Structure formats: C-alpha cells, structure tokens
Amino acid sequence: MAIVLAGCSEPPSELRSMKSTETFDVEEPPAEMPPPPAAGSQIAYTYSVTYAFDRSTVAKVQGQHLDLCRRLGTGRCLVVRSSLNTPGPDDHVVTDEAVLMIDATRADAVTRRFDAIAERGGARRSNRQVEAEDVTRQVIDTDAKVRAKQALAERLLAIIRGGDGKVGELVAAERAYASTNEELEAAKAQQAALAQRVAMSKLTITYAFNDLPGGDSPVRASLATAGATLSASVAAMVTFIVAALPWIVTGGLLVFGLRRLARRRGWRWSWRRGERPAG
Numbered sequence: 001m002a003i004v005l006a007g008c009s010e011p012p013s014e015l016r017s018m019k020s021t022e023t024f025d026v027e028e029p030p031a032e033m034p035p036p037p038a039a040g041s042q043i044a045y046t047y048s049v050t051y052a053f054d055r056s057t058v059a060k061v062q063g064q065h066l067d068l069c070r071r072l073g074t075g076r077c078l079v080v081r082s083s084l085n086t087p088g089p090d091d092h093v094v095t096d097e098a099v100l101m102i103d104a105t106r107a108d109a110v111t112r113r114f115d116a117i118a119e120r121g122g123a124r125r126s127n128r129q130v131e132a133e134d135v136t137r138q139v140i141d142t143d144a145k146v147r148a149k150q151a152l153a154e155r156l157l158a159i160i161r162g163g164d165g166k167v168g169e170l171v172a173a174e175r176a177y178a179s180t181n182e183e184l185e186a187a188k189a190q191q192a193a194l195a196q197r198v199a200m201s202k203l204t205i206t207y208a209f210n211d212l213p214g215g216d217s218p219v220r221a222s223l224a225t226a227g228a229t230l231s232a233s234v235a236a237m238v239t240f241i242v243a244a245l246p247w248i249v250t251g252g253l254l255v256f257g258l259r260r261l262a263r264r265r266g267w268r269w270s271w272r273r274g275e276r277p278a279g
Contacts, residue, residue, distance in 0.1 A: 042136045044197040045104055047111060050127035050206040051118045056087055058096055058207045061121035065114055065205065069100055076103040077110065078200070087209060096207040101200040111203065126208070135194055142191045149184035156180060 051061065062084060069077035082098040085091075102110050115125055156177040160170060 041134055042139045042194070042198050044133045044135050044194075045107060045201040046131040046133070046204075047102075047107060047201060048127075048129045048204040048206070049111065049114070049125060050208055051123040052126040053121075053123045053207065053209045054211055055122055056209060056211075057121045057123070058094070058209050059084055059086070061118050061123055062096060062098060062205075062207055064117045064121070065098060068110075068113060068117070069102075072110070076106060077101070080202075092211050094209040096209075098205045098207075100203045100205070102203050104199055104201045107201045107203070114205065123207075127206075135197060139191075139194050139198075142187060142194060145187045146184065146191055149180055149187055153177060153180045153184055 053061075062082065066079055066082060069079055078101040080099040080101055082096075084096050085094050087094045118125065156173055159173045160177060163170065
C-alpha cells in the first residue's frame with residue numbers, strides 16, 4: 001500500500017518534464033538514417049558544349065536552340081541565361097553563351113538535337129564535357145535534418161499549446177519555436193535545391209565565332225595575319241612621319257636661318273680644339 005500511494009503521489013512524467021523545462025533548450029531527437037534511395041545514388045550532371053563557327057550564323061543557331069528549349073516547356077528545359085554579340089566589320093573573334101537547365105532523363109536526347117541544329121547552321125562541335133557529382137550523402141543528411149527540425153518544432157509547439165507554464169517559460173518556448181522554424185525552412189530550401197540539381201542538369205553552350213584564316217591553328221593564324229601586322233606597322237610609321245614632318249620643317253628652317261645670319265656677320269666656328277671663332 002505504501003508503494004502504491006508513493007506512486008500515486010508522483011506527478012505524471014510528462015507533466016514533470018514540462019515544468020522542469022525552463023530554458024527550453026530542447027534536445028533534438030536523434031535523426032534516423034533513411035533507407036537508400038530506391039533509384040540508387042543521387043547524381044547531379046553538368047554538361048558543357050562548344051560550337052565553332054567560321055561565319056556569322058551564331059544568332060540563327062542560338063535562336064533555334066532557345067526556341068527548341070522553350071517549346072519543350074519549363075519542366076523539360078529552362079533558359080537561365082543567354083548572351084549574343086553581333087560581330088562588327090572589325091570583329092573576327094566573338095564568343096557567346098547560353099545556359100540551360102534540362103531534364104536529366106532527357107539530357108542526351110536534347111543535346112543530340114542541339115548538335116543537329118548546329119551542324120545544319122554551319123557549325124561544328126569542338127568541345128564537349130560531362131561532369132557527374134554524387135550528392136547522395138548530401139541528400140541523406142538534408143532529409144535527416146529536415147525530419148529532426150520538424151520533430152523539434154512539433155515538441156515545442158506542444159509545450160506552447162499546453163500553456164500551463166509561467167509567462168517567461170512560454171516566451172522562451174515561442175522564441176525557440178521561431179528559431180527552429182527558421183532552421184527548418186533553410187533545411188527545406190537546401191533539400192529542394194538538391195532535388196532540383198538531381199532532376200535538372202545544367203547545360204552551358206558556348207558559341208565561338210572565328211572567321212580568321214587558319215583560326216584553328218595558332219601558327220596558321222599567325223602566318224595568315226602577318227600581312228595585316230606588317231600593314232599596321234607601316235601605317236604606324238607613316239602616322240609618325242606625318243605627325244613629325246611639321247617639326248622637322250620648322251627645325252630645318254630655323255637652322256638655315258641661323259647659318260645665313262652667322263655668315264652675314266662673319267661668325268666662324270672652328271671644329272679644331274682650342275681655336276676660337278674669329279670676331
């Protein structure tokens with residue numbers, strides 16, 4: 001009977017824990033490791049391709065690429081950024097770019113269609129790179145963090161709704177709940193970003209326009225532009241002579257005038273050492 005009465009006299013454990021929580025430094029429940037993804041590892045792919053042009057058809061090809069992406073829809077292809085520079089008469093090398101996000105499951109098919117469009121537009125693929133990043137560990141950690149923060153927020157909300165504590169305790173619980181919610185939203189944003197990286201692959205397209213003869217080889221390009229370099233040097237020399245000609249004429253006339261004046265006055269300068277001009 002004494003044992004039974006002692007047990008009845010103790011407050012419930014849930015009530016004790018609620019009253020003993022003063023600072024609301026609630027420990028987060030241990031995060032359970034989720035099972036491995038059903039589809040295997042989570043891989044984020046990044047593609048980059050460079051198309052080389054020897055005539056100014058970049059605008060046409062890029063326009064067809066962007067039009068194809070828009071027709072596929074934002075769920076399959078999204079234009080993130082694009083740049084286009086129209087080459088002038090003196091521009092022989094121009095580089096443009098387009099950044100797209102494409103459905104990872106259709107990346108190969110979409111890039112093949114881009115290659116076909118570029119070839120029809122007179123371009124050739126000069127470079128192609130594919131990078132794969134395993135983000136499985138990041139996905140697992142972020143998912144666990146979201147679940148842990150969610151559980152902590154629910155525990156704090158239950159304490160606030162209980163409302164049988166002191167005013168200071170309730171204020172501290174509300175502050176802890178607000179802070180936990182901020183961390184939960186940040187974790188959810190990171191979770192969404194990782195899911196986006198896995199679902200959509202980044203494709204960077206570079207359009208390189210180069211109409212210089214032998215543009216593919218530095219040696220051939222140097223030989224092809226040797227004449228232009230020589231012409232530029234001759235032009236610079238002619239410009240210098242034309243700019244200096246008035247000063248040369250003025251200096252020559254000044255020297256000629258001084259010599260005539262010296263002759264009229266009978267001035268003589270001897271080049272021999274120690275001799276003075278005759279007065």
